[in-house]
Amino acid sequence: MSIATPGPYSLVPFVSVDDMMRLIADTGVEKMLRDLADYIEDDFKRWDSFDKTPRIAAHSDDGVIELMPTSDGLTYGFKYVNGHPLNTRDGRQTVTAFGVLADVATGYPRLLTEMTLLTAMRTAATSALAGRYLMPQGARVMAMIGNGAQSEFQCLAFKAICGIDTVRLYDIDDRATQKLARNLADGGLRIVECASSQQAIEGAQIVTTCTADKQYATILTDNMVGAGIHINAIGGDCPGKTELHPDILRRSRIFVEFPEQTRIEGEIQQLDPDHPVTELWQVFAGQAPGRQSSAEVTLFDSVGFAVEDFSALRYIRDRLKVLPYFTDLDLLADPDDPRDLYGMIRRRAEAVEV
Template structure:
């Protein structure tokens, strides 16, 4: 019997955050990402590299689709738009999108929700997972290059797995740099504006999350990095768009999230496949691969891939079900006669969404 589609609106997402709490929610995503990545293999999951096209008046703007198939469990597809002019011109986030969950057998839409919060949450969590595997465990100073929306969850996630004491920030947009303090006030950390050389000299972990244009990078010189520094390179998401100097990559252990995708549009496009270190899933399966490099320069090339979205959506759906949040509607048209599109609706015979269970302990 066909079921309705569960919709999670922006108000529903706000209710989830309020009910669970930012810290607990981030902890859940970090834990589930680490677990899910460690179990990922070609026999049980399929995550093609994303695809899309340039669109709109903004030359840097793209709209992409990101699919993931978990064999026997579900298919997640995220459509995500990257529009650097959104914050200043339209008062909207740089990254917008929606995420859908589809039934493997019938192909019908089971759930649909916002992709803005989900993307920020899982991207921060992915950096925390990678940093825990590659950075020194006693890392206390974080440097943030780019202080937009992604920087908030990058810092939040790192505070959940490291004893962070000091935060250094740099952004070419001084308004964003100044407002960052209030946006992360909930963390109770001192946030200091810093010139790039100072940030490089002092940071144990650096996150680059910028809107640098194609061919306009790098965003740091890399000449004064600490020998043990770890970098989460988050901003590269287009061919020709990079944030780090090639010299830094050549001297570091570079670990991509999705090798095929990273070679096409991440920092790894500056390297060849033979120069890459283990990918994030391999690091999660064999932590010793990263542990032996925690005293040297390391880079996590975070292009973002749909397995992360699939896992994050699982968590949100489970919480929504546990708390009774969301609206079930008949979005797709199911006529009583499936061979006649003009036949009356079969909605009278529809059941409620499949139950999701969540372990909140």
């Protein structure tokens, strides 16, 4: 029935979870992590192009729902994402997400995509990209503390982007470590399962913490962190949720995505609001040094920022030209005469009656 056929502006490409799995599988996880890191690096290098705001968070006892918008003046992107640490108890994800790209000139959405998988990928790509600038030269061994849904992506991103060859795994739940070890078994990394955080960090030049409790936790204490380490702290990402003892922060050079947001959500919420930090984009753009000595302790206080999602959405949009894993959604009303929205409804009603 022609009257119900969506018009030319009404359709928005939609990438489902299954589409995204196929896109990742066809691209290859490690290649896609490298590609995403390139897109993120490119966007961070043009940091001033973006409208930036801390994400808009709706906190509740159980977790948080956030909207993360940004725009470069031509393209607008936003992500919906939740964080609910207790979700895994009944089989749900701690973090789920979806996102949209839109044209700034018309306000019309141009892409709707699942972002649970994509967020996992971009988070790991951002960590490893930061790691490439901050880790000690020749780093080959990473401790991976917290072996949940994000851990495989972190290990593979540091392999693909930083060249590590060994991961030392620890989680308070053995089964999580076994799952991670199993998933990485044929991934080209040497895997060492450890009995404690302390054991995991032995001989590691990079320490990634990725735990999900919504509380002030101390995954690492000061005496565990030796000179020259790069710490990649992923798990602390909302008010009241941190992983590191503040003494570690005080002797680290701290790198952040967007200070206005990280001071609310990151490890540095434990420090004075004017504690010096370096913005990652400045390092990527050559405007601030990364690691300055082999003895320095560097810390990437990762919380995730809207520009990373923008980069990931941009990547998916480009990738769909090669791998058209999407369906068109009839999301936007598109009457023949744009002022005749009501007439469109009426004609649809008449078509039903006939």
